[in-house]
Amino acid sequence: MFAVYASAIDKDEPLKGLETGELPEPAAREGWTTVSVRAAALNHHDLWSLKGVGLPEDRLPMILGCDGAGVDEDGNEVVIHAVIGERGFGISDRERPTILTERYPGTFAERVAVPRWNLLPKPASLSFEEAACLPTAWLTAYRMLFTRSGLRPGDTVLIQGAGGGVATALIALGRAAGFRVWATSRSEEKRVRALELGAHAVYESGARLPERADAVMETVGAATWAHTVASVREEGTIVISGATSGPNPPAALTRVFFHQLRIVGSTMGSRDELAALLKFCDVAGVRPVVDSVRPLAEAPDGFARMAAGDLVGKIVFTL
Numbered sequence: 001m002f003a004v005y006a007s008a009i010d011k012d013e014p015l016k017g018l019e020t021g022e023l024p025e026p027a028a029r030e031g032w033t034t035v036s037v038r039a040a041a042l043n044h045h046d047l048w049s050l051k052g053v054g055l056p057e058d059r060l061p062m063i064l065g066c067d068g069a070g071v072d073e074d075g076n077e078v079v080i081h082a083v084i085g086e087r088g089f090g091i092s093d094r095e096r097p098t099i100l101t102e103r104y105p106g107t108f109a110e111r112v113a114v115p116r117w118n119l120l121p122k123p124a125s126l127s128f129e130e131a132a133c134l135p136t137a138w139l140t141a142y143r144m145l146f147t148r149s150g151l152r153p154g155d156t157v158l159i160q161g162a163g164g165g166v167a168t169a170l171i172a173l174g175r176a177a178g179f180r181v182w183a184t185s186r187s188e189e190k191r192v193r194a195l196e197l198g199a200h201a202v203y204e205s206g207a208r209l210p211e212r213a214d215a216v217m218e219t220v221g222a223a224t225w226a227h228t229v230a231s232v233r234e235e236g237t238i239v240i241s242g243a244t245s246g247p248n249p250p251a252a253l254t255r256v257f258f259h260q261l262r263i264v265g266s267t268m269g270s271r272d273e274l275a276a277l278l279k280f281c282d283v284a285g286v287r288p289v290v291d292s293v294r295p296l297a298e299a300p301d302g303f304a305r306m307a308a309g310d311l312v313g314k315i316v317f318t319l
Helices: 044-050 127-133 136-147 165-176 188-197 225-231 253-258 273-283 296-307
Strands: 001-007 018-023 032-041 069-071 079-080 112-113 117-120 155-160 180-185 199-206 213-218 232-239 260-266 288-296 315-318
Touching: 001 032, 001 296, 018 165, 018 296, 032 127, 032 136, 044 127, 044 296, 069 127, 079 127, 079 136, 117 232, 117 273, 127 288, 127 315, 136 165, 136 232, 136 273, 155 165, 155 188, 165 188, 165 273, 180 188, 213 225, 253 288, 296 315
Parallel strands: 155 180, 155 213, 180 199, 213 232, 232 260, 288 315
Antiparallel strands: 001 018, 032 069, 032 112, 032 315, 069 079, 079 117
16 A cells, blocks of 8 residues: 655654655554545654654654544544554553554555544544544644643633644634634744634734733743743743753743742643544534645655745645
8 A cells, every 4th residue: 555654764854764655554453443544634743753753763664644534444434543552442451552653553544553442433524634633733732722721711822833733723722712812923924824813912932922821832842931931920821742942941940930830741632632622623613724735645745844844734645
């Protein structure tokens, strides 16, 4: 079957290890099933895999892709939960939960094998392309906002780094949930786009805000951390799920303890949260922000676009 996969690890030039071509069909496993992929979305995780983050060389070649939607063996339209082994489903007692592409082949292929438990019905109101965007970036945003932040409707949330998949999801979900949404970006184009997506106000990265936010959603890391810590109110919350610009900024501990800030880590989300996200999108009419859609055979172009940071929303591959 046709697939997009990592054939080598290169920390400095990760795209050198990206290949397209024929690989074996998914292997049968007890309690697993095969999904014919209709659409799959690109994540930064796929770039990190090419750098060897969570993917050692002894597991190569590895089909990339965490997110996907398609048709199961019974003809049902489904969305794939990317965490394999949650609550022990589909793995042995000796294995630990993992995400697709770290131990098991991912969704950038004609077919992918996952535990049956990992499949959720795709709402008819969502296209395959829209549904494929949800299991990683949008699920991460859902958990940050609704499980980890403590925000209530009417509260102000600051979203750093508008443009990326998680940030655009935070803007759309936050607006639909009744939060006052502020966003930052170095790019004027991305600030304009953030307003179109539902942000109430946008600011240049590092700009002084009219007032401090109740919570800050942080996925950028080193480049925005000082501004994040300065921009949250007394006893406010910082929720962090990524550090694309670097993981080790100055901690600003004095401000953290003097202002009694809460710093909360957040990673992905559960199958139950993905089910809730699908229902929320269906009922509220929220739709994932799609930067571009292209055939899976053109995946290298999509990877290059993400590596350059030249996107707003998700890049989706179709089969």
